[in-house]
Amino acid sequence: MNELRYVYAVCRPFEAALQADLVGVGGAPLKQLEHGGLVAVLSRVPEADFGYEPLRAHLEDLDWLTATARAHQAVIAALTTVTCPLPLRLGTVFRDDSGVRTMLEDEGDQLRELLARIDGCVEWGVKVYAEPEAQQAPSEPAAAGQAASGRDYLRMRRTRQQGADRLWARADSFAQELHTDLTARAAATRLHRPQNPELSRATGRNILNGAYLVGRSQSEEFVECVERTKDQEPGLRVELTGPWAAYSFSDPNGDEEEAW
Amino acid sequence: MTTASRLPDPYGQSGGSANLADILERVLDKGVVIAGDIRINLLDIELLTIKLRLIVASVDKAREMGIDWWEDDPSLSTGARRREVDRRQSDLTRENEQLQARIAELEAGQGTRGRRKEKASDE
Numbered sequence: 001m002n003e004l005r006y007v008y009a010v011c012r013p014f015e016a017a018l019q020a021d022l023v024g025v026g027g028a029p030l031k032q033l034e035h036g037g038l039v040a041v042l043s044r045v046p047e048a049d050f051g052y053e054p055l056r057a058h059l060e061d062l063d064w065l066t067a068t069a070r071a072h073q074a075v076i077a078a079l080t081t082v083t084c085p086l087p088l089r090l091g092t093v094f095r096d097d098s099g100v101r102t103m104l105e106d107e108g109d110q111l112r113e114l115l116a117r118i119d120g121c122v123e124w125g126v127k128v129y130a131e132p133e134a135q136q137a138p139s140e141p142a143a144a145g146q147a148a149s150g151r152d153y154l155r156m157r158r159t160r161q162q163g164a165d166r167l168w169a170r171a172d173s174f175a176q177e178l179h180t181d182l183t184a185r186a187a188a189t190r191l192h193r194p195q196n197p198e199l200s201r202a203t204g205r206n207i208l209n210g211a212y213l214v215g216r217s218q219s220e221e222f223v224e225c226v227e228r229t230k231d232q233e234p235g236l237r238v239e240l241t242g243p244w245a246a247y248s249f250s251d252p253n254g255d256e257e258e259a260w
Numbered sequence: 261m262t263t264a265s266r267l268p269d270p271y272g273q274s275g276g277s278a279n280l281a282d283i284l285e286r287v288l289d290k291g292v293v294i295a296g297d298i299r300i301n302l303l304d305i306e307l308l309t310i311k312l313r314l315i316v317a318s319v320d321k322a323r324e325m326g327i328d329w330w331e332d333d334p335s336l337s338t339g340a341r342r343r344e345v346d347r348r349q350s351d352l353t354r355e356n357e358q359l360q361a362r363i364a365e366l367e368a369g370q371g372t373r374g375r376r377k378e379k380a381s382d383e
Contacts, residue, residue, distance in 0.1 A: 072287050
């Protein structure tokens with residue numbers, strides 16, 4: 001069976017050993033290929049799955065994609081514990097080792113530049129959710145019963161509406177303030193699109209979805225700063241994820257922020 | 261040399277079960293784009309990303325696509341309240357029209373009876 005090379009990340013050479021039981025996509029063992037002061041972390045994958053046509057077909061399959069994405073992330077996460085890997089996008093595949101070497105040669109300058117930018121840093125994800133129901137529940141014991149009159153009903157509705165309006169306004173200024181505060185503690189920042197609860201399975205509406213590039217030695221302080229805001233505002237939930245490899249900071253186009 | 265020793269414990273990915281949306285957002289949409297030998301990477305994954313966005317749609321995207329359930333919930337949206345008022349108004353308008361039609365009908369009925377009476381008195 002013909003085998004291709006799936007490359008997960010490019011790093012500087014590192015000495016620490018990876019977890020012994022760490023495997024890549026499809027359970028294959030990981031290999032390091034060094035060229036010109038750069039290391040490509042890769043595993044062998046069957047051409048039957050990662051050749052042009054099969055890969056195209058697989059990418060349409062959300063279950064396959066989920067498994068592959070988790071395997072990809074598991075390798076990147078393991079690398080993050082021993083070095084600062086530059087993660088490649090899912091599905092970066094070469095015919096053989098010499099194809100990988102050619103890539104390291106051709107893209108070397110750009111890769112080195114990107115590696116320098118993220119050196120010593122990890123990425124933290126911070127999301128803010130607004131939860132109108134959670135906020136209203138205690139203040140509205142009457143809502144469960146019937147309104148005594150049409151006027152009561154309208155008054156109740158108005159109160160609920162005003163509560164929701166106030167929550168959105170508060171959520172907006174809270175998110176902006178938090179983002180400004182965290183940006184001051186980060187080497188770089190990216191704003192991602194808010195997530196839809198269908199896929200994230202999170203409750204509430206995602207108001208802020210930010211990624212922050214933070215030095216490893218500053219990470220503890222950064223995390224404490226986020227933790228402090230967690231119960232600050234009723235009806236708003238702050239969620240922290242990480243440490244991630246610097247996924248969101250691997251674009252060569254500098255520090256342009258993505259639209260909300 | 262950087263090490264992981266000072267890193268706080270992982271958040272939000274306990275047991276390697278990080279939120280799928282968080283993983284896909286990064287693995288599919290971020291990370292360095294390098295043209296491999298299997299040149300499917302850029303364009304096709306971009307297409308797939310667009311498809312995923314239909315699932316991971318943002319609020320604005322969702323609105324563009326016509327997914328706007330929260331706008332129909334009066335407790336979440338002023339737009340829904342406005343529509344609620346509009347709906348009540350159109351209910352009233354319709355009721356008004358029905359009543360006017362009924363009155364016209366009754367008046368017309370009286371009119372014919374009246375004319376019949378006139379006819380009868382003529383004879």
